[in-house]
Amino acid sequence: MKAIVFFTILLCSFYSFSQKKSLEAKSTPHSISIDGKLDEPAWEEAATASDFIVFEPDNGKPAPYGKRTEVKVLYNNDAIYIGAIMYDDEPNKVLKEISQRDNFGTADLFGVFINGFNDGQQNFQFFVSAADVQGDCIMTDAIGEDYSWDAIWLSKAKLTKEGWIVEMKIPYAALRFSDQNKQTWGINFFREIKRERKKYTWNLIDTKIGTFTQQNGNLEGIENIKPPTRLFFMPYASHYLNAADGQKTYGTMKGGMDIKYGINDAFTLDAILIPDFGQAKYDDQILNLGPFEQQFNENRAFFTEGTDLFNKGNMFYSRRIGGKPSIDPDLNDNEEITETVQSVNLINALKVSGRTKAGLGVGILNAITEKTYATIKDTLTGETRSAIIEPLTNYNVLVLDQRFRKNSSVSLINTNVTRNGHFRDANVTGVAWDLNTKANTYNLSGNVKYSNINELEVKKGFYSAIGFAETSGNYRYSVGTDFVSKDFDPNDLGINFYTNYYNFYGNANYRILNPTKLLNKFRINYNMYTEFNRESGKLQDNSFNTNFNLTTKQNNYYAAGFTVWPTEIYDYYEPRADNRYVxxxxxxxxxxxxxxxxxxxxxxxxxxxxxxxxxxxxxxxxxxxxxxxxxxxxxxxxxxxxxxxxxxxxxxxxxxxxxxxxxxxxxxxxxxxxxxxxxxxxxxxxxxxxxxxxxxxxxxxxxxxxxxxxxxxxxxxxxxxxxxxxxxxxxxxxxxxxxxxxxxxxxxxxxxxxxxxxxxxxxxxxxxxxxxxxxxxxxxxxxxxxxxxxxxxxxxxxxxxxxxxxxx
Structure with missing residues (x-):
């Protein structure tokens, strides 16, 4: 009898955790003041989302009563409203470090994940910390969380004697949804108690399954709302004072505008007119002794925000746009360059991106940089001349990404660089696939790319890759291979260092999915990698690696590893000459x-x-x-x-x-x-x-x-x-x-x-x-x-x- 009761409880628990929860949103004609008080009558009438479940570290366990969370949802013609009460039986220990937007530091956190199409493809995520700091991002299983995306919404967090409260107003212009009269949205609520390093969600996110966005609950009851006109203008004005030792101070004034326009309920146009990147973070330059250029992070907001589609196939390196000039001018005897630039000016740029109801993602990015000259001086006569170091150049990226079964996609990507006149042009086309089984237990991924460079002569190259992986459970593995021809060159609008090789690689790993008596997290990996020069067949790389990482109960992180190259290998890149190796x-x-x-x-x-x-x-x-x-x-x-x-x-x-x-x-x-x-x-x-x-x-x-x-x-x-x-x-x-x-x-x-x-x-x-x-x-x-x-x-x-x- 006891066994039957235990089995029944276990079955009911599994059933409740594995099913999507539902919450009814309450319509209100009244205005809601975003003050963190939840004192309007409409909040009392709204249904409550409760019974949160541990996401990390002890996945699947119910949240303790003393740390319970209650959330309500209202909506009207303009926005959706979220009211959340985070109870804490030790309210004086709530962590609340004040930080910058999207960087929560050491602070408790509440978040809501919204998918207006409820298609398991993409979440719009909004966070508020206990210090009243906002954060937002776009989440996809393929890319992860993209915090470069910033929406316009209101929030207020307040500490109370019982914990803390969050009130949020998210205008419909910050979301994407259909124009149907009755709608069901995907939704989930998130809470992190920072001092305990514990994370909770309303609808269970099962960590044994290799997907995040498909495990939302349902938000019912939204009726008779229409997607608004999404048209935003962001004018700016900047003033710069520049000085250097031995030079006079001089000032410059810049002005321009960014525009965002929602073409329809799915697609958005972003345009930047007269760009100004003068306040972007500096680059961490190094002494580069190797055969390849240093790769820099992108610090310009236009090229980081909402670019998940453009990253498909790993063919787009945005620092090429407005980067270093591509041409080294020919110098005669006794000539030297006296004036040049480190980066080419961007005239304007635009991008269109979005996804249809049928799961087709479309991304178009276009940018134009100006014609740029260097000044060259004859050291004997003193005469100067100008030489082109970058012609007027057009950069274009096109991505078509078809998703199906909510967890798989096939993408077509094309990058094109056209330089005015007789200068080098480049065109690269690729197909990439990311295929997952229905239960998200196995993955087949890969791509095929083809480059066509038109300079003094046409140069064509080829790249292919395929990998297979088990993506669920304690034990996981992956295997794969790449093949790259000698003349493959995506570097006019992408970045690729190694060519003319083929390889084989594999990985096997073990992780704990729930904490033990000593550890919150643990993972150990074994990797092997073998690479051959495509023409000579010589070993370019041959290594195996073992590493582990763990997090203790005190939330200290430790990791270590070693890699062994047991044989001599041959480097075909360091000599900087064809068919030479060291x-x-x-x-x-x-x-x-x-x-x-x-x-x-x-x-x-x-x-x-x-x-x-x-x-x-x-x-x-x-x-x-x-x-x-x-x-x-x-x-x-x-x-x-x-x-x-x-x-x-x-x-x-x-x-x-x-x-x-x-x-x-x-x-x-x-x-x-x-x-x-x-x-x-x-x-x-x-x-x-x-x-x-x-x-x-x-x-x-x-x-x-x-x-x-x-x-x-x-x-x-x-x-x-x-x-x-x-x-x-x-x-x-x-x-x-x-x-x-x-x-x-x-x-x-x-x-x-x-x-x-x-x-x-x-x-x-x-x-x-x-x-x-x-x-x-x-x-x-x-x-x-x-x-x-x-x-x-x-x-x-x-x-x-x-x-x-x-x-x-």
Whole structure:
């Protein structure tokens, strides 16, 4: 009998957790004041969503009564309203650090996930912290959470004697839904109790299933609402004061406007007119000794917001637009470049994106950059001339992404760069697929890409990849292979470093899905990777790796791993010449990572690593150490010191042409020590939830000191060279400091004040006095100062229309 009762309870529990919950939204004709009080009569009449379930760490367990959550939903002709009460049996322990938008720091959190089409494809997620800080993002299973998306909505959080309360107003213009008279939306509610590192949801999100967006509950009762006209204007004005040592201060004024227009209930047009990216975060430049360019993060809002469609197939690298000029001008004898630019000006850009009811996603991005010149001077005559370093250029991206069965997709992607005149044009087309079984237990993914470059001659290349994975349960695995031809080149609007190879790889891993007595999370991985040069068949890579990561009951994070290359491999990229390679000896790499619980006022990050080579005296080692201290809910300081040293590193420094002009160049390497230091300081002082002061400082110095000159032999070995005498030592040091003030004075409207000073220098002579390097950098003519003020104002067409209507 007891067994039958137990089985019945278990079955009922499983049934209740595995079924979608439903909540009835209440229509109200009255206005709702967003003050965090929930004192309007309509709130009393609305149905309540309760009985939250643990999402992490103990997935599937009911929330304790002392931490219960109750949520109600209202709606009218303009917006949907969310009222939530977060009970806490220790209300004085609710964490409430004030932070910037989309960065919640150490604070409790409430969120609502809304899918107006209830198709399991995409959630619009809105969060409010206990410190009254907003955050929002778009969530898809393929991309994850995209916090670059910002909507315009209202919220208020208030602490109470029983916990805290959130009240939210989300205008329909911030959502996507159909024009049907009766609608059922997908919805879920989220709560995080930060001090316990526990997360709860209203409808169960089963972590054994490899999907997030398909596990919403249902919101019923929404009737007779219509998608509004989504037309927004964001005019801005900026003023810049620029100064450098030895130069007069000068000012510039900029103005422009961004436009967002909802073409229909699914598609949105974003346009940027007269762009201004002067306040974008600086790039963390490094001493780059390798054969490939340094890849930078995108810091311009237009190219980060809502770009999940454009990332399909990994073919779009937005920093190409408005990046470095693509042409090196030909110089005659005794000529030098006296004036040039580091980045090409963007004239304008637009993008159209959205998804139809049938699951077809369409993304179109177009941008135009201006014709750009460099000034070249004859050092003997003093005469100057102009040379084109970038013609008028059009960039275009087209993506068609068909989703089906709510969890699978096939995409067609095309990128095209057209340069005016006889300059290089590029076209790349790809097909990508991401296929999941109905139960989200297995995945088949891959892509095929084809590049066509039209320069002095046409160059065509091919790329293909396919992978298979088990994506659910404690034990999971994946296998795959890639094939890349020598001439595959997507780099006019994408980024790809390695070509002319094929590989095979695999992964097996184990994770716990629920906490144990000692651990909240644990995962261990085994990886193997083998890569061959496509033409010679030589091993370019051959390694296996084991690593683990875990989170303790005290929410401290630990991880470690090692990688072994058991055989000699051959690097075809470092020599910078066709069909040449350098032999890399066997090596062993190990690393560790510690990150203590950020809930404490003081926390520490530590990341040491070391690599041993099967070659006399050759090794690498280094570490990052990052203490952080939260002085109060308003003030936080972080600091990171990084050190990395490579002893007896072997690297390319030059290629010397043979006297007869017919033989291959002599490729010169150096046996060198490479040492890198960096110091990074970050600070935040929050005046309130809409006003913050931020500090970001980075000092970087890296140098490569050549000890022996070597010559690369045809068999990949290096032998001493006594004839090459050019100094190819390298020393690069840089300084960046940003002090900024940000004030969101109205929804979507912001005042930003920024003071920035920066400098960088590259030298062949190495001064090993750390203090002298830094002081010289801060006192020489390279130090630049920028002071800027930018005002952006959000204008909603619907608000203007309603005001005019009310006055009438």
């Amino acid at each position: 032999a890399i000896p066997r090596k062993f790499d190990s690393w560790a990572s510690i990150s203590t619980n950020y809930n404490y006022k003081f926390a520490l990050d530590l990341n040491p690593s070391v690599t041993f080579y099967d070659q006399s005296g050759r090794m690498s080692y280094g570490f990052d150490v990052g203490p952080r201290y939260r002085f109060s809910d308003k003030l936080l300081l972080t600091y990171t010191f990084s050190f990395f040293r490579r002893n007896n590193n072997k690297g390319y420094i030059d290629a010397v042409e043979q006297d007869n002009g017919n033989s291959p160049d002599n490729i010169i390497f150096a046996n060198r020590n490479v040492i890198t230091y960096s110091n990074t300081l970050g600070g935040k002082y929050a005046i309130n939830s809409t006003m913050t002061l931020n500090l970001a400082v980075r000092q970087y110095w890296s140098y490569a000191e050549n000890k022996d000159i070597l010559e690369l032999q045809p068999n990949g070995t290096l032998t001493p060279n006594s004839t090459y005498t050019t100094n190819k030592n390298s020393s690069f040091y840089s300084w960046n400091a940003d002090l900024s003030y940000s004030w969101w004075f109205a929804p979507g409207s912001q005042v930003s004040v920024l003071y920035r000073n920066s400098a960088s220098n590259f030298e062949r002579v190495i001064d090993k006095q750390f203090k002298d390097n830094v002081s010289h950098l801060l006192t020489n003519d390279a130090l630049k100062h920028i002071f800027s003020v930018s005002v952006k104002y959000f204008i909603d067409y619907n608000a203007i229309k309603n005001k005019i209507r009310n006055r009438g």
